[in-house]
Amino acid sequence: MIIESVIGNVATLEKRALHVERVYLKSDDLVKRIQRVVTDHGKELGIRLRENKDLIDGDILYIDEKNMIVISVKDDDLLTIMPTSIQQMGEIAHQLGNRHLPAQFEGNEMLVQYDYLVEELLRQLGIPFKREKRKVKQAFRHIGHSHD
Incomplete structure (x- = not known):
């Protein structure tokens, strides 16, 4: 799966009971528009952001009726x-x-x-x-x- 844009952020999302997969990134990686990542469930994703915008903690990369994939920044x-x-x-x-x-x-x-x-x-x-x-x-x- 290739992610080309951020859907939103969990901080502003209305609360829903969804299964959450996380992509853990170092803060240095938040500025990269193109990168390959793996979720905590082992799913490989390509990130190729069209917009020149840094990722932030809580950004939603994917969402459907049951699941979402969210950025989590490492300490x-x-x-x-x-x-x-x-x-x-x-x-x-x-x-x-x-x-x-x-x-x-x-x-x-x-x-x-x-x-x-x-x-x-x-x-x-x-x-x-x-x-x-x-x-x-x-x-x-x-x-x-x-x-x-």
């Missing part, structure tokens, strides 16, 4: 940064920007993929953080640039 190894002041937020945002490290925000927390150098920097700066396995809602986007 990432993250540093969850919890600055206690605008000063700390500015310091760490500047440092992460210099490293071109993508970040996401959830409430008052800044999430970055685990990096031992960033962990050491946070310790040096005295900025509260924790390392944890956690599911992110969307892929971390690396944005290229040059200093020309």
Whole structure:
């Protein structure tokens, strides 16, 4: 089966008693428009999205009267940064920007993929953080640039 578009998301779907098969993806794979995947029931699928849109946790790839196939994002190894002041937020945002490290925000927390150098920097700066396995809602986007 070839999937060319996302039907919807389970977060906005009216509740129905359907059998759910899951495709488990790493957050890095959410940005891939073309990929071969296998459901937790062993069904092989090809994903070839017509629209240039990232997948997100809960996206529905297939649905009929009895079954649906849904994207589930695997947990990432993250540093969850919890600055206690605008000063700390500015310091760490500047440092992460210099490293071109993508970040996401959830409430008052800044999430970055685990990096031992960033962990050491946070310790040096005295900025509260924790390392944890956690599911992110969307892929971390690396944005290229040059200093020309």
